[in-house]
Amino acid sequence: MTNVTHLDAPLIVGAGVAGLSVALGLDRSFTVTAPEMGSTWWAQGGIAAALSSDDSPELHASDTLSVSGGLAVSKVVEILTDGGAAAIERLVSLGAEFDRDDEGNLLLGQEGGHQTRRVVHADGDATGAEVMRALTAAVDASETIESLEGRVVDLVIVDDRVAGVVTADGKKRTILLAPAVVLATGGAGRLYARTTNPVGVTGDGIAMAGRVGARLADMEFVQFHPTALLAGKDPMPLLTEALRGEGAKLVDPHGRRFMDRYHPKAELAPRDIVARAIFWQYDRGSGAYLDCRNVLNFHERFPTVTAHALSVGLDPTEHLLPVSPAAHYYMGGIDADANGRTSVAGLWAVGECSSTGVHGANRLASNSLLEGLVFGARVAADVGHDQVDPAGQPMAPKEAFDLPLVAGPALEDLRQIMWDRVGLIRTGDGLWEARNHILELDSVLRRTVAGRVAADLSLMVVLAALRRSESRGGHYRADYPEPDPIQEHRTLIDPTQVDLVPVG
Numbered sequence: 442m443t444n445v446t447h448l449d450a451p452l453i454v455g456a457g458v459a460g461l462s463v464a465l466g467l468d469r470s471f472t473v474t475a476p477e478m479g480s481t482w483w484a485q486g487g488i489a490a491a492l493s494s495d496d497s498p499e500l501h502a503s504d505t506l507s508v509s510g511g512l513a514v515s516k517v518v519e520i521l522t523d524g525g526a527a528a529i530e531r532l533v534s535l536g537a538e539f540d541r542d543d544e545g546n547l548l549l550g551q552e553g554g555h556q557t558r559r560v561v562h563a564d565g566d567a568t569g570a571e572v573m574r575a576l577t578a579a580v581d582a583s584e585t586i587e588s589l590e591g592r593v594v595d596l597v598i599v600d601d602r603v604a605g606v607v608t609a610d611g612k613k614r615t616i617l618l619a620p621a622v623v624l625a626t627g628g629a630g631r632l633y634a635r636t637t638n639p640v641g642v643t644g645d646g647i648a649m650a651g652r653v654g655a656r657l658a659d660m661e662f663v664q665f666h667p668t669a670l671l672a673g674k675d676p677m678p679l680l681t682e683a684l685r686g687e688g689a690k691l692v693d694p695h696g697r698r699f700m701d702r703y704h705p706k707a708e709l710a711p712r713d714i715v716a717r718a719i720f721w722q723y724d725r726g727s728g729a730y731l732d733c734r735n736v737l738n739f740h741e742r743f744p745t746v747t748a749h750a751l752s753v754g755l756d757p758t759e760h761l762l763p764v765s766p767a768a769h770y771y772m773g774g775i776d777a778d779a780n781g782r783t784s785v786a787g788l789w790a791v792g793e794c795s796s797t798g799v800h801g802a803n804r805l806a807s808n809s810l811l812e813g814l815v816f817g818a819r820v821a822a823d824v825g826h827d828q829v830d831p832a833g834q835p836m837a838p839k840e841a842f843d844l845p846l847v848a849g850p851a852l853e854d855l856r857q858i859m860w861d862r863v864g865l866i867r868t869g870d871g872l873w874e875a876r877n878h879i880l881e882l883d884s885v886l887r888r889t890v891a892g893r894v895a896a897d898l899s900l901m902v903v904l905a906a907l908r909r910s911e912s913r914g915g916h917y918r919a920d921y922p923e924p925d926p927i928q929e930h931r932t933l934i935d936p937t938q939v940d941l942v943p944v945g
Contacts, residue, residue, distance in 0.1 A: 443842070445835070445945040451824050452619035454593050454646060458569075458810055459792025460625030461576040463733040464586045467825060471674045472580070473589040473608065473617065477641030486552065486681050488524030488561040488572075488814070490534075493549060494588040498522040505808060508554045508711040509801025510914030511929045512659070512934040514788040517779050517799045522807065525816035529561055531814070537575035539563050552682040552806040553709045555716040560807045562702025566681045584712045593645065594840035594890050596622065596653050596788070596832075598941060603653065604831035607944070609890065614842050616835060616945050620828035621787055624650060624775065625813075625819060626716060628793040629898055630676075630811065633768035634860040637669050637679045646895040648793040650775045651901070652838050654938035656784040658776035658796040659931055660898075661905035664804050665747060665865050666769035667691075667715035668731055669751055670762060677767045678749035680731055682806045685709060685746035687742075692761065693722065696732065713915050715801050722863045723765070730761035744927075766865055770809060772915060773905070776933060781820035784935075787829065791820045798859045798931060802914020836941035840893060848891035851882045855895055863899070867906055868920045876903045893923050903934045 450469040453460045501522040506513050529547075533539070539549040549558040563571035580586050591608035597616055598604065603863045605618035626646025627719045629640030651657055668684070668691075669677035685691075685708040691700050703718040704710035711717075733739060733746075738748045741760050750757050775790035775795050777783050783790050792813045801810060804938050831855040855878075862875035879899050886892030911925035911931060912918050 443614050443616055443945055445618065448617055448619040451620070451621040451828065452617060453623045453625055455625035455627060455794075456588070457625060457627060457792065457813065458576065459813035459817045460574055462579055463623050463625060463791060463821045463824070465576070465579055465583070466818045466821025469585045471587050471589060472905065473591050474595060475641055477639065483520035486683060486807045486841070487530065487550060487560040487568045488810045490529050490811065491522065491531065491559055492526055492547060492561070496559050498525065499587050500556060500715065501525065501559060501817050502937060505805045508803050510799065510803050510806050510924070512798065512914065513796030513801030514708055514932055517797050520779055520819070521799050521812060521815050528811060529816040532572060532575055535575045535579045537563065537571055540565065550683050551686040551709075553685065553706070554805045558704060560686075561704065562604065562681065562683065564695065564744065565742040566683060569810065581802070581856065590691050592846060593649070596649050597944065598653055598836045599831040601786065602829060602831075603785055604829070605835065607837050609846055610684075611846075612837075616837070617801070618831045618835065620830050621783070621789070623789040623791060624794050625792045626787040628770065628771035628774075630768040632856060632859050632895060632899055632902070633864065634766060634856040635669065635677055636675050636768040637666055638699065638700055638768065639676055642896045643891060643894055644771070644794075644857075645894050646790070647774050648897045649688060650785070650790065651659045651897060651936040652918045652939045654783060654936060656752070657934045657936065658773060658798075659905070660773040660804050660934060661801070661909050661932060662772035663768055664712060664770040664772060664915045665716040665876065667766055668764040669767035670753070671765040672763070677765070679753065679763060679769075680746055680764060681743070682712070683731055684731065684736065684743065684746065687736050689736055689770045691719065691764075692713070692730050692732045693729050694730065696761070700756070706730045707932040711803060712806065713917070717917060718763060719766055724838045729764050732761055732765050732886050733757040734759070734833050736806045745783040749874065755903060764911065765876075770804055770867045772796065772804055773902070779816070779819065781816060782823065789820050789824055791816050802916060803827055826945040832945050835945045837944045838939045839942045842944070844888065844893065846890045849885065852884040852895055853894055855879060855882055855886065855899055859899055861900070863903055863906060865917060867912070867916070867918050869907065869918070872903050872907050876900065879903070900931055901934060905934065908932060
């Protein structure tokens with residue numbers, strides 16, 4: 442008999458910037474999270490917000506829309522950019538310490554796609570860690586937030602409404618029932634062999650939502666960060682966008698700049714353009730390096746990057762740093778409105794696992810932490826108005842109860858297929874090859890929880906990429922290299938709900 446626990450407040454799955462922002466906005470809540478550290482802790486980039494006299498939320502919105510490939514939803518973008526200043530103020534009130542000048546003013550950096558300096562950082566390149574320190578301290582001090590630990594493997598349905606989750610500890614399964622469920626589980630970068638995402642970022646929440654029939658959106662749009670340190674590590678160490686904002690240059694093995702051949706803004710072009718330019722450098726037999734030797738006070742301003750480089754014997758003030766694009770951020774995910782509501786009652790999604798249209802086909806640098814803060818608060822306000830105590834028979838996917846957690850070597854084969862065929866440069870033939878290879882691995886992958894997630898998500902990414910026979914934002918088809926005005930719309934997928942069985 443599976444243990445069933447009834448919770449008397451909303452349950453938030455995930456404890457990154459989005460999940461904790463929801464928790465802090467509710468009168469009472471529970472959070473549940475796996476032991477692995479999520480993406481927020483690793484975030485080197487900052488938080489974009491219109492704070493200076495020569496900036497405005499409207500200008501920030503314009504920049505966000507301009508890099509989105511025409512797919513960002515303007516009203517949702519306005520919510521994001523209008524909330525920037527308040528989000529920073531809220532973090533400061535919680536004790537977050539951001540970089541300031543000698544007069545105590547916030548230091549604002551500039552990154553690719555931004556017309557002006559508007560990016561707030563902490564400890565140079567450790568903004569995510571500082572944000573999480575402040576939010577975690579606030580949660581720990583709260584008497585109304587209870588933190589649980591467990592790996593959530595599936596959602597529970599009661600009377601056609603999401604009403605809880607199944608957690609796993611080895612072979613033991615526990616059902617947590619709650620009046621509302623919020624998924625804040627992060628992205629899916631671990632689908633790819635090259636990624637900056639830590640081990641836990643596997644897209645579990647997106648796959649879980651799809652299994653109970655929640656609509657998914659924009660699954661083809663994966664953002665590849667242009668500059669990850671090519672040093673044989675997994676995850677690949679990120680070399681923050683702020684470096685190029687402060688004057689670092691991309692060069693070939695002979696020290697010659699190449700970005701001005703691809704875009705008039707050169708190193709400050711949108712991420713997808715910079716990433717593809719670096720990819721093409723390797724494709725033509727050259728290479729790509731980040732030259733940071735002209736960045737002043739490098740070690741003091743960028744301690745995280747310094748530590749990563751020194752760990753492989755490179756000093757950024759003396760050596761060129763070899764770089765490669767890597768899967769970094771997922772614009773696709775669970776289709777959600779501006780309040781985080783999904784197509785299934787009782788279920789909200791927020792942060793990277795959601796797809797609200799705020800990023801469109803390509804995310805503007807440093808908008809992701811801001812998204813978690815702004816929309817986390819909105820989700821909390823909305824959840825407070827729609828809670829139903831589950832009273833009927835709980836139902837869940839059968840596979841939630843009889844699969845081991847850890848994936849086998851087939852998952853590594855899938856990650857390489859995704860990088861080779863569904864990465865920065867895609868073609869119809871390559872996508873069909875990827876589909877066929879994944880289906881060959883399917884029966885093996887589905888023997889574990891992690892493999893089932895990867896099989897589900899990878900096939901949906903491939904399906905969405907095949908549907909979009911054009912190039913737009915993070916999705917580039919070499920066989921359709923130009924955008925098609927007829928396809929200037931979001932991609933929506935309505936998965937078929939899997940068979941559910943009574944539980945508890």
